Amino acid sequence: MLSKYLLLNHIKTFFLLLMVLIGILYAYMIGEVFLVFKNRNPEVVLSYSLNFLPTAFFYSGAFVNALALLVALRRLFQRKIDLLIQSFGISPLRFFSFAIFFSLFLSIFNLFGSYWLYPQSQKRLFSIEKEYKKAKEIEKGxxxxxxxxxxxxxxxxxxxxxxxxxxxxxxxxxxxxxxxxxxxxxxxxxxxxxxxxxxxxxxxxxxxxxxxxxxxxxxxxxxxxxxxxxxxxxxxPEHLSMRELFVLSLLGKGIGINYRQYAYELSKRTLTSFLPLFMSLIVGWVYIRWRSLKLGLFALVVSFSAHWFFINLIRSTIENTNLSLPLILLLYAPIPILSLKGLYDLSKGFRV
CATH class of the missing domain: 2.40.128 (Lipocalin)
Incomplete structure (x- = not known):
């Protein structure tokens, strides 16, 4: 019953924060359309808005999910529910399962969206910007x-x-x-x-x-x-489906194209898709372990920033070295390792 309450509370908070963030982004986007675009007819604005939504969700979902988790845990601690749970000998991992479940769902949803929906949305955004913002004709095929x-x-x-x-x-x-x-x-x-x-x-x-x-x-x-x-x-590469990226990654060596850029994009999408799960484990572990909202917010900002730092470091290493891709991907290891550390400590109990 408690898990269901926490899950519903977390989902409501997540969508509320997501609407606020997307509302802010939309206000900026609409302002850009009317100030910068050469063509401002309603169809262009509507198409630009609809394709902006999936892209905004993919790149900001992990941050919003971790922030909603902090809000849910703070309410839990303010009402001393954590002490009640502790008195029954229930581990933090058990009541924290609501966050793991939703974050895993969000990660899988992002992975499926990365297959076709998100790249297509980015492709349409790119086409609209090039055609109506920069007034350049798009060459197709x-x-x-x-x-x-x-x-x-x-x-x-x-x-x-x-x-x-x-x-x-x-x-x-x-x-x-x-x-x-x-x-x-x-x-x-x-x-x-x-x-x-x-x-x-x-x-x-x-x-x-x-x-x-x-x-x-x-x-x-x-x-x-x-x-x-x-x-x-x-x-x-960012406009291709996961299947096309996979095929080009395999074909690359045989036909002499730069297959590493397609392998990188494939890796970036996969890692970014699972960022909600990584961040929820790291942020939840830090907040529950030290009972500090400031440390929780710090973990949120650092883990989100570290993800994009490592993603860009991987890209730079791929472009400037001949190291194998599996070896380069080890640069990202600190984030999943920290999330596994958080999972292990949460399973031990409050006093970790």
Missing amino acids: IVRNLWLTQEKNGEKEFYNFELVDLSTGKVHGFYLLKVKDGSITQVATAETGEWHGEMLDFPEASLKDLSTGEEKLQKLTFEFIDLSQIGPLAEK
């Missing part, structure tokens, strides 16, 4: 200056496409470089061509054999990866 590589029989091939139209498969400005044993063996160029499925076809290409100096014009056709797998490369 176009990949520019694409570099890909593959290796065949000890020979490495570098492909460059100035422009690929994903809707029609038209290719403009093709360049091929073949390298064997550190030396360039062949160069090929073509003005236009077509990419359908796994086949690339150039009606007229200039081929030059550097070992003999021979140069000729001929039709060039070869098999490569499917055009549909190139589609996600036209998007920013």
Whole structure:
């Protein structure tokens, strides 16, 4: 009965605080639309508002959840309910289960939202801002200056496409470089061509054999990866679904793209999704252990700031080093370790 009361109280506080925070953000956002946007018609404002909500929820939900937890625990301590619970020999973890349950639900909800909903909302926000705020036309389904590589029989091939139209498969400005044993063996160029499925076809290409100096014009056709797998490369990593990120992370090495940026985005979304659970354990443990609201607020601010510090540190390390991704992700270890420490201490009892 007590757990149900605490859970309902926590949920009501969470949504109340969330509405206040989103209301403040919306006031700023609406002001920006009317002051900065080139187009202020109601449809643009409505679309911008609806797509702003999921993004705001994803990035602020963990903070609001931890703050609501502090409010719920403070009420509990003010009414001396914690002393009553202690007198019956009930561990803090047992009555704290309401926060763990809701935080876990919130984390799983965020994980599912990260799969498609949140990236799509961010993509639409980006499109609206670019089109109506910066007054720039959005190119859809176009990949520019694409570099890909593959290796065949000890020979490495570098492909460059100035422009690929994903809707029609038209290719403009093709360049091929073949390298064997550190030396360039062949160069090929073509003005236009077509990419359908796994086949690339150039009606007229200039081929030059550097070992003999021979140069000729001929039709060039070869098999490569499917055009549909190139589609996600036209998007920013934060606008891709989790499935697309996973596929590009696996394909990256084989086709010579920077797969680490997609692996990073996949890791960032997963860690941010589970932040509500991490923060609730850390903040709840600190507040219950030391019975201090100031320390609880300090733990809230520090854990939330530490999350984004480690996320940015991981990104910087990925971009500037060649360390393996699993090793780099260890930089984030302090947050889950502290949350596990909190879980362990809460299970021991009040006097920890």
